[in-house]
Amino acid sequence: MQKKYYLTTPLYYVNSNPHIGHAYTTMAADILARHLRATQRPVFLQTGTDEHGSNIEKTAAEKNIPPKQWCDDISDNFRTLWKTLGINYDYFIRTTDKQHEEAVQAVFEKLIKTGDIYKSEYEGLYCKSCEAFYTESELQDGKCPVHHRPVEAIKEESYFFRLSKYQDPLLKYYEEHPDFLSPSYRAREIINFVKAGLTDLSVSRTKVAWGIQVKSDPAHTVYVWFDALLNYITGRGYNPDHISEEFKEYWPADLHLVGKEIFRFHGVIWPAMLMALGLELPKKVYAHGWWTVNGDKMSKSTGNFIRAEDVVADYGLDAFRYFTFREVTFGQDGDFSMEAFRRRYNSDLANDLGNLFSRIINLVNRNLDERLPEDPSSKTYAEFAALTDKINRSIEDLQFSDALETIWNAISTLNKIVAEKKPWEMAKKDPEALPGFLNEMVWCLRLIAGWIEPFMPATSASMKVHLGAKKAVSEGEKIQPLFPRKAENRPEGK
Ligand code: MSP
Numbered sequence: 001m002q003k004k005y006y007l008t009t010p011l012y013y014v015n016s017n018p019h020i021g022h023a024y025t026t027m028a029a030d031i032l033a034r035h036l037r038a039t040q041r042p043v044f045l046q047t048g049t050d051e052h053g054s055n056i057e058k059t060a061a062e063k064n065i066p067p068k069q070w071c072d073d074i075s076d077n078f079r080t081l082w083k084t085l086g087i088n089y090d091y092f093i094r095t096t097d098k099q100h101e102e103a104v105q106a107v108f109e110k111l112i113k114t115g116d117i118y119k120s121e122y123e124g125l126y127c128k129s130c131e132a133f134y135t136e137s138e139l140q141d142g143k144c145p146v147h148h149r150p151v152e153a154i155k156e157e158s159y160f161f162r163l164s165k166y167q168d169p170l171l172k173y174y175e176e177h178p179d180f181l182s183p184s185y186r187a188r189e190i191i192n193f194v195k196a197g198l199t200d201l202s203v204s205r206t207k208v209a210w211g212i213q214v215k216s217d218p219a220h221t222v223y224v225w226f227d228a229l230l231n232y233i234t235g236r237g238y239n240p241d242h243i244s245e246e247f248k249e250y251w252p253a254d255l256h257l258v259g260k261e262i263f264r265f266h267g268v269i270w271p272a273m274l275m276a277l278g279l280e281l282p283k284k285v286y287a288h289g290w291w292t293v294n295g296d297k298m299s300k301s302t303g304n305f306i307r308a309e310d311v312v313a314d315y316g317l318d319a320f321r322y323f324t325f326r327e328v329t330f331g332q333d334g335d336f337s338m339e340a341f342r343r344r345y346n347s348d349l350a351n352d353l354g355n356l357f358s359r360i361i362n363l364v365n366r367n368l369d370e371r372l373p374e375d376p377s378s379k380t381y382a383e384f385a386a387l388t389d390k391i392n393r394s395i396e397d398l399q400f401s402d403a404l405e406t407i408w409n410a411i412s413t414l415n416k417i418v419a420e421k422k423p424w425e426m427a428k429k430d431p432e433a434l435p436g437f438l439n440e441m442v443w444c445l446r447l448i449a450g451w452i453e454p455f456m457p458a459t460s461a462s463m464k465v466h467l468g469a470k471k472a473v474s475e476g477e478k479i480q481p482l483f484p485r486k487a488e489n490r491p492e493g494k
Pocket of ligand 1: 021022025257258
């Protein structure tokens with residue numbers, strides 16, 4: 001049996017509700033998973049929520065809600081959003097799941113036994129928002145490099161993970177597996193960080209009550225990152241005390257998709273933890289860039305914030321999925337503005353694809369009888385069919401915008417052909433040639449409907465219905481546009 005392609009998203013913190021940033025990683029995972037399923041590859045997509053730690057404890061306390069109830073509510077909101085966004089995930093893990101908590105405890109005890117975790121005292125500079133310690137040299141203007149907030153000097157008894165021991169094995173692994181850290185332009189920074197020297201990592205807290213207790217020393221709770229990273233194996237049935245058969249079907253993971261700010265956790269700490277457990281490393285960790293909104297960091301407090309739900313309600317899910325993966329190369333940073341969104345919506349979707357499609361389908365309904373010719377042979381069709389491999393490769397390399405660009409170039413080729421041949425005149429001037437021409441167009445559109453399926457599942461399905469051999473629309477009736485045009489300067493929500 002072919003091994004399942006196992007891919008994951010990060011587990012999202014439940015201290016606030018999801019935004020387009022979270023939606024982005026999850027949709028990327030869904031696009032790849034849909035593509036692989038369509039090519040008959042068994043796939044397993046895991047996502048979930050990261051629910052422990054002082055940030056969540058504090059947020060819940062501020063709202064006067066017990067932490068577990070808070071987690072239940074926000075975790076639910078993530079699942080609701082994934083439904084709205086058409087995410088076909090296979091498993092949703094929560095770090096408060098009993099099975100996960102027990103496995104984390106067992107891992108901790110195992111590593112205490114092997115000596116990879118030991119007890120000592122920690123003194124360091126801590127960013128509460130990252131839930132991470134920084135060295136003096138990592139700070140920017142004396143502040144956390146991610147949140148630009150002051151860090152705190154903290155001293156406490158702590159368990160440590162012997163990260164330093166894995167410096168050389170990690171460097172060797174990076175060298176022997178050049179695709180492990182991707183894209184390569186983001187890998188350099190990680191490799192240099194490891195080369196500069198790794199220090200052991202504090203992996204327990206005595207001050208955080210909302211966490212998984214260390215079994216042999218209940219005054220300590222497990223550091224959230226140590227807890228959360230383990231989800232990738234605990235969610236697939238791993239527990240060091242009883243490694244299940246199921247786990248072997250999934251591990252090693254084929255791909256961890258992460259944002260660039262957590263690449264280091266996934267490229268350094270996580271592989272070192274796996275080495276300590278004697279497990280194989282994932283095949284690839286891919287870090288994508290960050291979205292700004294209207295040129296600025298997304299922020300609830302300044303209102304510079306776009307909710308995925310609102311865009312979907314207004315423009316439809318497929319337009320949202322299309323824009324986010326067409327606008328920016330997956331890997332690089334990008335900017336989300338409704339102005340840019342509307343522009344692409346009207347030009348790429350309403351015009352290029354939508355108009356082409358309704359023109360052809362209306363002509364087909366008017367001029368062909370119920371049976372469409374079966375034979376796809378034509379020069380354009382052959383050229384189009386040859387693009388399938390290229391598109392597949394782009395998706396498998398996570399170059400989503402390249403795939404969409406290839407598809408939209410093909411759409412524009414069809415539009416040019418239609419403009420030249422003027423099939424609406426052909427009906428009068430050269431009726432013999434019309435069925436052959438429409439046949440060619442239908443076959444090319446069928447290919448396009450197949451190509452866009454992972455990105456725009458509903459549009460693809462609706463195109464396929466109309467492109468089927470049966471008449472989907474009765475005589476004289478016009479089909480509904482795939483993407484109704486929207487006024488360029490319309491206020492949102494209208
Ligand atoms: N809980 C940790 C991850 C633990 S994984 C074992 C975490 N959670 S998070 O809620 O902050 O979500 C982080 C992820 O959300 C990022 O890695 C990225 O995938 C996505 N994004 C959050 N904001 C983003 C943008 N502004 N732009 C793009 N993606 C961003 O970190």
